[in-house]
Amino acid sequence: MILLLAGTGEARALATALSGAGIGLTASLAGRTRMPKSLPCATRTGGFKGVEGLAAYLRASGVRAVIDATHPFAAQMSRNAVEACAQLKIPLLRFERPPWRGDWSEYDSAESAAAALPAQARALLAVGRGSAEPFAARADVWYLLRVLEPPSEPFPLPNGEFTVGPPASIEAEIALFQAHGLTHIVTKNAGGEAARAKLDAAKALGLEAVVIRRPALPKVPTASSIEAALTWAKEHE
Numbered sequence: 001m002i003l004l005l006a007g008t009g010e011a012r013a014l015a016t017a018l019s020g021a022g023i024g025l026t027a028s029l030a031g032r033t034r035m036p037k038s039l040p041c042a043t044r045t046g047g048f049k050g051v052e053g054l055a056a057y058l059r060a061s062g063v064r065a066v067i068d069a070t071h072p073f074a075a076q077m078s079r080n081a082v083e084a085c086a087q088l089k090i091p092l093l094r095f096e097r098p099p100w101r102g103d104w105s106e107y108d109s110a111e112s113a114a115a116a117l118p119a120q121a122r123a124l125l126a127v128g129r130g131s132a133e134p135f136a137a138r139a140d141v142w143y144l145l146r147v148l149e150p151p152s153e154p155f156p157l158p159n160g161e162f163t164v165g166p167p168a169s170i171e172a173e174i175a176l177f178q179a180h181g182l183t184h185i186v187t188k189n190a191g192g193e194a195a196r197a198k199l200d201a202a203k204a205l206g207l208e209a210v211v212i213r214r215p216a217l218p219k220v221p222t223a224s225s226i227e228a229a230l231t232w233a234k235e236h237e
């Protein structure tokens, strides 16, 4: 049985490919999304309680291999997977989408990205609701905070408003940025085709992009295509 650490579009695509190939797998979700789309395989939800909890789960469930297809910024989960798999000598594959490349400045943290915004900037904040808090330090900045699900809480920053929904096409992003008179966009370097539209739209409008660099992770075998991950899974199931 393979444990698929999920929570991304790629994990969904992998779950479909692995299930379709008859590979036994269980997907794991952190449980952050209120209404997650169902996955085409057995699914468990919630944290494992650190490395020890994950190791106990792997042992008890007879997991033979782990694929970490979490978001590139879900560093804690990825580190825990490296440690638990090393302890139990279970093979681990990280599914990694290539980072975006472009002529923007990258920063090591949300705090340093917030500090890099000029006074009175009007910025799209596309870092995820969970990473918005450090931007509250800049009360002089107006934020358009992108969230995936309709918010149930008040706006968490001194100035600005929510925009709800996944990243849109370049044309729709351009229209959104113009409608709000934006001067900057702030994003994590998540990679992936669909979410890149905001960077291309910013470039088209001459807006500055403030990009948060990916966290460094321990080296493990990686795959960046569904086909490569499927081949690995067949060898390790």
Ligand code: NAP
Binding pocket: 005, 006, 007, 008, 028, 029, 030, 032, 045, 046, 047, 048, 049, 050, 051, 053, 054, 069, 070, 071, 073, 074, 075, 076, 077, 078, 080, 127, 128, 188
């Ligand atoms: P994180 O900081 O790396 O993980 C924090 C804790 O959440 C982990 O220690 C683990 O708890 C639990 N967890 C995370 N992913 C899990 C999974 N797939 N299954 C079970 N438990 C999981 O993670 P995060 O950045 O909060 O991300 C949480 C989820 O949202 C991940 O599945 C990730 O793929 C997805 N996501 C994250 C981002 C982002 O920008 N960070 C963006 C899009 C989607 P225990 O220690 O208790 O095991």
